[in-house]
Amino acid sequence: MTQFQLIKKSKKSQARLSLLKTSHGNIEGPFFMPIATRGAIKNLTPEEVKSLRSQIILSNTYHLMLRPGIKVIEKIGLHKFMNWNGPILTDSGGFQAYSLGERQKQKNSETLKQKVKFSEKGIEFYSEVDGKKIFLSPEKAIEIQMILGSDIIMVLDQCVALPCDYKKTKQAMELTTRWANISREYFLKNKTKDQKLFGIVQGGTYKRLRLQSAKDLAKIDFDGYAIGGLAVGEPRKKMLEVLDCVVPILPENKSHYLMGVGKPEEIIETVKRGIDMFDCVIPTRNARHGTIYKFSIDSTKSPQAFNFQFLNKFNLPTNKQNSKFYEILRITNSKFEYDLQPIDSNCDCYTCQNYSRAYLRHLFMTNESLGFRLATIHNLAFYLGLMEKIRKGILEEIL
């Protein structure tokens, strides 16, 4: 049985329609994964996430191993524990090492609470919960994700903070590759159920290193290939250039996953470069901060109505130029005080069907948690709806 099927390749771009099979359901690509770092999409129930037609969610090894700990989850698995019976991808913890260590250093925090040390064997952390020392090796990261019951397991990797010099970037990339080999070996030896393992391409913004990383990983038989270490502050043009050279190297009959991306226009542009999977905190985090996304044209219309070409040139758009396609509402703005229409009257989400902008604004001004819920529901409906339009766009040969 093939686990990954290419349904259709676009004639206009590198975009692909795909089907990824897991024991918790099949996933149509390109797709977006809402983020449930600690085993919950913040403010929503898994049933709500399902009713928004989310096909898969992402959870995090690092956070779950600290709290509640694998002892609790191993008895029933993460799916039952959180009552989500769809597929789950778990991140390995590599990014947290970057996020808690490297990135904090760059942000010049003089007292670094979280110290992170890399060595050939793995990553040393100090728990943010109780300060206890924790060691995460490539094998351990796989073992924990196997115990969680994750459908897609990510290898442990090393992500560098940009800008980063060639030598240091090369070292991190080569370490990631060595860990990838160790991970694959450990995974095959201990595999007991239907779980997939994905490798991660690193190499910063250096094309040579990215090429090397992609070639080396392609030799290892992973179930899918992720591209990490992008959208961490480099110019958007740079990110697209890296993809232009990396994606063609990756096996065509495997998933291509761009980690941590992104804005709606970035998703469209990278789908056109052959990416099948995304995850990003933008729709959920921004919802909590009162930043709400909406299509600026009738979202029930066919993809022809969308201007998918708006980023074709590298002249990167401001939000105003994007207004053809989507717009951003800052719901606390006073202009919404008396605005009794829904966020988007063409949106079929629970929020838009029942609540007005004025009420949403009121909830945010008074810090009522219902506001976070309703905004999260809508922003996820927007992102998941965007992916539906993209799939339809590929099917109808307009993307």
Added chain:
RNA sequence: ACGGGCGUAGCUCAAUGGUAGAGCUCCAGGUUGUGGUCCUGGUUGUUGCCGGUUCAAAUCCGGUCGCUCGUC
């Protein structure tokens, strides 16, 4: 009626003779493999009104208007 207190940004209030400020609101940005109500900027004033003292007044003095508390 008499006595006390108070009038400063849209709101709540600082500044006691020496460049009129803060918080909230408001406005504009930001957030990319989540460190869970965030971060960065910005606009706003005849200091109730009239006069006086002073090099200099939100501040001191006189008057006046408004609000408020107390007593009869």
